[in-house]
Amino acid sequence: MKALHFGAGNIGKGFIGNLLRKTGYEVCFVDVNQEMIDRINRRNSYSVELLDENHTVETIFSVSALNSIIQEKRVIEAIVSADIITTSVGVANLSKISKVLAKGLLERIAQNEKKIDVIANENAINASSTLKKEVEKIVSSKELAQINSLVGFPNSAIDRLALSKKGTEGDIALVEPFFEWVINKSEMVNFDLPLISGATYVEDLRPYIERKLYIVNMGHATTAYLAFLLGEPTIQKALRNQNVERIVRSAMVEASQYIIRTYRSDSEKMTEFIEKTLKRFKNSNISDDILRVGRSPIRKLSYEERLVKPARELFKLGLPVENLAASIAAGYLFDSPEDEESITLQGYIRSNGIDKAISHFSSIENVKLKVMIKKYYDKMKNGHIVNC
Numbered sequence: 001m002k003a004l005h006f007g008a009g010n011i012g013k014g015f016i017g018n019l020l021r022k023t024g025y026e027v028c029f030v031d032v033n034q035e036m037i038d039r040i041n042r043r044n045s046y047s048v049e050l051l052d053e054n055h056t057v058e059t060i061f062s063v064s065a066l067n068s069i070i071q072e073k074r075v076i077e078a079i080v081s082a083d084i085i086t087t088s089v090g091v092a093n094l095s096k097i098s099k100v101l102a103k104g105l106l107e108r109i110a111q112n113e114k115k116i117d118v119i120a121n122e123n124a125i126n127a128s129s130t131l132k133k134e135v136e137k138i139v140s141s142k143e144l145a146q147i148n149s150l151v152g153f154p155n156s157a158i159d160r161l162a163l164s165k166k167g168t169e170g171d172i173a174l175v176e177p178f179f180e181w182v183i184n185k186s187e188m189v190n191f192d193l194p195l196i197s198g199a200t201y202v203e204d205l206r207p208y209i210e211r212k213l214y215i216v217n218m219g220h221a222t223t224a225y226l227a228f229l230l231g232e233p234t235i236q237k238a239l240r241n242q243n244v245e246r247i248v249r250s251a252m253v254e255a256s257q258y259i260i261r262t263y264r265s266d267s268e269k270m271t272e273f274i275e276k277t278l279k280r281f282k283n284s285n286i287s288d289d290i291l292r293v294g295r296s297p298i299r300k301l302s303y304e305e306r307l308v309k310p311a312r313e314l315f316k317l318g319l320p321v322e323n324l325a326a327s328i329a330a331g332y333l334f335d336s337p338e339d340e341e342s343i344t345l346q347g348y349i350r351s352n353g354i355d356k357a358i359s360h361f362s363s364i365e366n367v368k369l370k371v372m373i374k375k376y377y378d379k380m381k382n383g384h385i386v387n388c
Ligand SMILES: NC(=O)C1=CN([C@@H]2O[C@H](COP(=O)(O)OP(=O)(O)OC[C@H]3O[C@@H](n4cnc5c(N)ncnc54)[C@H](O)[C@@H]3O)[C@@H](O)[C@H]2O)C=CC1
Pocket: 006, 007, 008, 009, 010, 011, 012, 030, 031, 032, 033, 068, 088, 089, 090, 091, 093, 096, 097, 121, 122, 123, 158, 159, 160, 161, 162, 163
């Protein structure tokens, strides 16, 4: 069995590629980072270190890699012969892989009528559907009908803290022991393959992806933005500060009300989920850079995303959102010169002010919610985090 995976980054190698190999797939990665591609091909393997007390290092064999730009023909051939296609390139990069994917799928359809699922594993609601929409922009309506009959784009939710460190033979993928890969079975078209080892298949993905994005990712991003204000370099160091931990926990509790009300989730189980997630964030075997976790603040502050969606929905219901408002405010204060989105965001605020920025990037028009966010922005802009 052959799997083609776009994105040989932290999640690609540490999580998705790893589970695909354990299921028995040969994995071919597609990336744009030539150094990474060469490293994988030199060894036909890579290393994954488990972030527990033992720091066990595992070698993942039977892998190869291609460059999606300079080896397009070979990527198309790999799409033709793949049994499953997966991605973890970052949601903003899905539009960059859609062209080669569309070409490959059409070539595959011309050569055989085998069904295939394409699963985009990104921190976003319905990332596979987003990828499909990108493919739709490129193909004709006749080609789209062919794709629709043979290709599934099941959505998924992925949860595993994955980072990397430099080793003597290149990057080592670092992953926490916990993982959750949830796949929407009702959107799959190919049922002839073994279930992916360790993945969970569900009929309705929404409760899983919303819980992941609005509680786990929201809490992690909030920690990173508060840490930035305090000058703390890692998530673990920031969470030693009781003020930070309290605001993060409170924001997660606020956001959990959205999940509890939308999906009638059990509130005790939700409390357990929040505590377990905080424990994962604090994992002392990880040293997680806040600039990695806070990356791409414009994406994270957008209307449907982790910080703004729960705040908007709860505010509409008259439920507490003070801590979520503080999280959004902290996001607007994330000023990392290494991050293009952060540079754009801060440039916009300097030219137009925070009020306009909240409308422009988060599309929040509710005056009372905006005032609340602005209140925390003003209180925190001198580097002090506040009691909400
Ligand atoms: N790292 C984490 O802990 C988690 C990340 N995620 C999600 O997984 C996705 C990947 O994240 P990471 O692995 O952390 O990022 P990463 O930056 O480590 O990996 C992304 C990889 O995609 C490659 N890439 C970018 N553009 C490409 C293109 N046009 N064609 C082929 N490859 C391309 C990059 O070169 C890089 O190797 C993101 O959507 C992220 O939100 C989800 C859960 C956890």
